[in-house]
Amino acid sequence: MNNEVENSLTPEELEEERTYFQLIYDLEVKNHSRYETQAELLMKNGEFSITINNSLLLYTLEDGGCSFRVSTDGGFDYCKLGWSSLGRRKHEKLKRLMEEFAESEARTILNR
Amino acid sequence: MALSAALLAVIPLIFSTPSSAATARPKAPKASCRIEIGNAHLSTHLREARGFNAVKVNAVSICNVPQSNVKLTVQIYKVGLFRDYLISEKYTNPLRPTSSGLRVENQGTFKRCTSNRKSSFYGVAFAEATIAGQKFAAPPARSLRIVPLDCGT
Numbered sequence: 001m002n003n004e005v006e007n008s009l010t011p012e013e014l015e016e017e018r019t020y021f022q023l024i025y026d027l028e029v030k031n032h033s034r035y036e037t038q039a040e041l042l043m044k045n046g047e048f049s050i051t052i053n054n055s056l057l058l059y060t061l062e063d064g065g066c067s068f069r070v071s072t073d074g075g076f077d078y079c080k081l082g083w084s085s086l087g088r089r090k091h092e093k094l095k096r097l098m099e100e101f102a103e104s105e106a107r108t109i110l111n112r
Numbered sequence: 113m114a115l116s117a118a119l120l121a122v123i124p125l126i127f128s129t130p131s132s133a134a135t136a137r138p139k140a141p142k143a144s145c146r147i148e149i150g151n152a153h154l155s156t157h158l159r160e161a162r163g164f165n166a167v168k169v170n171a172v173s174i175c176n177v178p179q180s181n182v183k184l185t186v187q188i189y190k191v192g193l194f195r196d197y198l199i200s201e202k203y204t205n206p207l208r209p210t211s212s213g214l215r216v217e218n219q220g221t222f223k224r225c226t227s228n229r230k231s232s233f234y235g236v237a238f239a240e241a242t243i244a245g246q247k248f249a250a251p252p253a254r255s256l257r258i259v260p261l262d263c264g265t
Contacts, residue, residue, distance in 0.1 A: 009219070017157050017219060070205070082202040084223065085265075092226075099224060111208060112220060 020106060027102040039097035042066070043090075049075075052108050059100070061086075066097055068104045081107065143243050145175040147253040152188060152233035154261055155222055167263045168222040169235030169255065174215050179241040181206040186221035190265060191232040191258060199223045199265050206240075216241075229264030 009017065028035070042048040042059055049058045056071040058078055065085040069078040084100055086093045106112075149171040158166045171186045173179065187201040202221040204211045218237070234255040241248055 013217075013219065014157070020220065021155075021158055072207070079205055079207060080203060081205055082200075083198075084200045085198070087226075107220065112205075112210070 020110060020112065023106040023110065024099075024102045027105055028098065031102070031105075032098070035098040035101045036094070038101055039094045042097055043093060052105050055108050057104055057108060059097075059104075066100050068100060070104075070108065143175060143177045145173065145179065145241075145243070145248075145250065147184075147237050147239055147250050148172050148174065149186070149235050149237040149253050149255055151255045151257050152235055152259045152261065154225075154263060158222065158224075165225040165228075165263055166222040167225065167233050167261055167265065169233075169237075170217070170219045170221075171235065171237035171253075172215055172217045173239045173241065173250065175241075175243065176214070177243060178213060179216065179243050180212040182211045182216040182239055182241040184211075184216055184218040184239045185237060186218045187236045188221060188223055189234055189236065191234070196234075223265050225261075225263035225265060227264035228262045230260055230262055231264055232258050232260045233263070234258045 038048055038050070038059075042061065046061045047059065049056055051057070054072070056075050056078075058069040058071065058075075060067050060069075062083065065083050067080060068082045069080045071078045082100075082104070084096065086096045150169060152167050152169050155166045155168040158164065158168075167188060169186055169188050171184060173182055173184050182204060183206045184204045185201060188199050189196045190199050200221060200223040202218060204216060204218050210216070216239075221235070234257070236252050236254050238252040239250040241250070
């Protein structure tokens, strides 16, 4: 519809964006089984945390969606980095949560 | 990134840094900051790399003086029959080096499409930042247009 904004990115920004999306994709393929287990645990307990690249990632179910926070001091202070709606059906929620895990881990790995 | 002016909602903010009339110190430069937010669009990169569509909104916080610890929030809203629905929001991490400087960008806010059903979307962006040692909050800026896209979420 309108790609003007996206097309106005500099070549470096385009490359960064491609790298980011490619990493999300790679993580989803590589960690499919782990993300599935994590998503089930998160849906059961309402909260899940994992350490990636020395950062503690905390996921919580809030307001019909999933929030993602990161801590670099072992869990004393958290910085909220995102929230995403999950849908109503269980299989939708599982799929969306697995996507959130890949996206948040990609942000952590790339320091975005 | 030179965002097209036609596509942007720009909220100009004029921040005056503290100064004292009783002292002979030279006047600190007046901080002029703004948030630019683009319209919702389908990400071609995601489609190319991943084979599926996602609705995406980009925003940037621009100042004429250095800003630091910028938390630039971008929200994507889907237009509903009786109200609009927040479907995704992402924040820049204020502690990261990329969250300081004259320009701070948030280009990571997107939501994957689950179908090709036509829906209408827009973005909202706002920010918190430290400028000349003081904390400031920028009010929400909204995309100029509500854009219909072949994207069910």
